[in-house]
Amino acid sequence: MTTTSTRARFTGRTALVTGAGGGIGRGIALAFAREGANVVVAGRRKEPLAKTVALIEGAGGKALAVTADVTSADDLRTLVRAAVDRFGSLDVAVNNAGVLTGRGRLTADLPEEDWRTMLDINVTGVLLALxxxxxxxxxxxxxxxxxxxASRIGVHSRLRGTTGYAVTKAAVSVLSRGAALDHIADGVRINAVSPGPTATDMSFKPGESETDRADRMRTEVPLGRVSTVEEIAAAVLYLASDDAASVVGTDLVVDGGSTA
Structure with missing residues (x-):
């Protein structure tokens, strides 16, 4: 199922999305643009960001690409300044940049380099962006x-060989709740979305075909399929919108019932 909104909840607002060069991040950026937002897309590589911008502008939207490393506080401050300089404000931010390394390695065998990479990007990167x-x-x-x-793996991990990733995503959920309480008095609402298996490359096991994945999802996910990128984006846009004006510090799990 593809979700396409005809609403315009973000007209005149500026939305920033990290990790927007593909997958869920690109889908979120496109969804904000469809609802009228000026969109700033960020990531470490220019080419994927340029494609996201081209898709937004091709549909009549406004977008700006800024290369940034979320492990660099200086890069993130520059990113925010670029958004404000170009569009006048920063109304919404989606901290999506993340990485899964050492996949399939059991906890005792997880290389320290993979562990530190995930901590740096998935946890410290979110803190610095916040x-x-x-x-x-x-x-x-x-x-x-x-x-x-965040991720449903951080809510309830059922996958062997993903402990490091699960720890970092659980940390994102906790960080979101704590920051939400710290900064609601500043007029900043903070929440999280925890996707389950989604139609991106990350949902495939090594060497798995789309048919194999579909067969596996029918048994692993009560809904019987992966979520679409558009469905994850719809959850993000809800939390970022005035529709969720009283929603503070929640972690919205979108996983087809796999953690129910």
Whole structure:
């Protein structure tokens, strides 16, 4: 199922999405653009970001690509400044950038380098992004909304060989709740979305075909299929919108019932 919105909840607002060069991040960026937002897309590589911008502008939207490394506080401050300089404000931020390394390695065999990489990007990267975003949003009369992308694996991991990733995504969920309480008085609403198996490359096991994945999902997910990128984006846009004005510090799990 593909979800296409005809609403315009973000007209005149600026949305920033990290990790927007593909997959869920690109889908979120496109969804914000469809609902009228000016979209700033960020990532480490120019080419994928340029494609995301081309898709947005090709549909009549406005977008800006900024290369940034989420492990660099300086890069993230520069990213926020670029968004404000171009569009005048930062109303929404989605911290989506993340990485899964050492997949399939059991806990005792997980290389330290993989562990530290996931901590740096998945946890420290979200913290540094939050700090840069809140610093801007707390100066704005209308504040802002932040959505962090966690994972259903961080809620309840049923996959061997993903302990390091699960730990970092659980940390994103806890960080989101704590930051939400810390900064709601600043007018900044912070929440998280925890996707389950989604129609991206990450949902495939090594060497698995689409048919194999579909067969596996029919047994692993009560809904019987992976979620679409558009369905994850719809959850993010809800939390970022005025429809969720009283939703603070939640982790919205979108996983077809696999953690129910």
């Amino acid at each position: 700090q840069a975003e809140v610093a801007q949003m707390r100066t704005q009369p209308d504040g802002g909304a932040i959505v962090n992308i």
